[in-house]
Amino acid sequence: MxxxxxxxxxxxxxxxxxxxxxxxxxPSERRERLLRxxxxxxxxxxxxxxxxxxxxxxxxxxxELPQMVCMDRGKPYFPGxxxxxxxxxxxxxxxxxxxxxxxxxxxxQRIRPVSRRLLGRVAGEGEDFFSVWVRREACSKRTGVGxxxxxxxxxxxxxxxxxxxxxxxxxxAAGISARAKDLPGTLWVCAxxxxxxxx
Numbered sequence: 001m002x003x004x005x006x007x008x009x010x011x012x013x014x015x016x017x018x019x020x021x022x023x024x025x026x027p028s029e030r031r032e033r034l035l036r037x038x039x040x041x042x043x044x045x046x047x048x049x050x051x052x053x054x055x056x057x058x059x060x061x062x063x064e065l066p067q068m069v070c071m072d073r074g075k076p077y078f079p080g081x082x083x084x085x086x087x088x089x090x091x092x093x094x095x096x097x098x099x100x101x102x103x104x105x106x107x108x109q110r111i112r113p114v115s116r117r118l119l120g121r122v123a124g125e126g127e128d129f130f131s132v133w134v135r136r137e138a139c140s141k142r143t144g145v146g147x148x149x150x151x152x153x154x155x156x157x158x159x160x161x162x163x164x165x166x167x168x169x170x171x172x173a174a175g176i177s178a179r180a181k182d183l184p185g186t187l188w189v190c191a192x193x194x195x196x197x198x199x
Contacts, residue, residue: 003185
């Protein structure tokens, strides 16, 4: 199965009815987890799950998300569908989702000012912070090594692994990590209304 990627720009806040409707579509564990976060912090992760649902609906015709669990370091997967891999990313104003029959990792970041300390910790002299961050986060999501690995100065790619940047929206950096021969995949840019349509 070729890699499928869905990027959604969140150009407005969800209405209360939309947020409630999307929340109701989540598996119970994910819904409970999201309800433990502050209401103002829910939109992006809620829309990331809605984008995953949209991707699965358009690819397989699925009407709902299957049960989802997390590995030890937080990488989510579908135990009932071990050959289906997915990756979610969200940042202020945008989400990115990838699905494949092989492990993959995606990341999207809104470009914004970062502290000198974080810049020095992540990017080397002359490197663009968000290019480095997106590559590291996508690679760590693909392998499931956890966020701590992203802060190491060196994060070598495994044999056969590839990474490429994705053109999504102005003011955002995005990328995907997967097997080199599978890249880049097909990117669909969707509107927030495409997520709401499934309610």
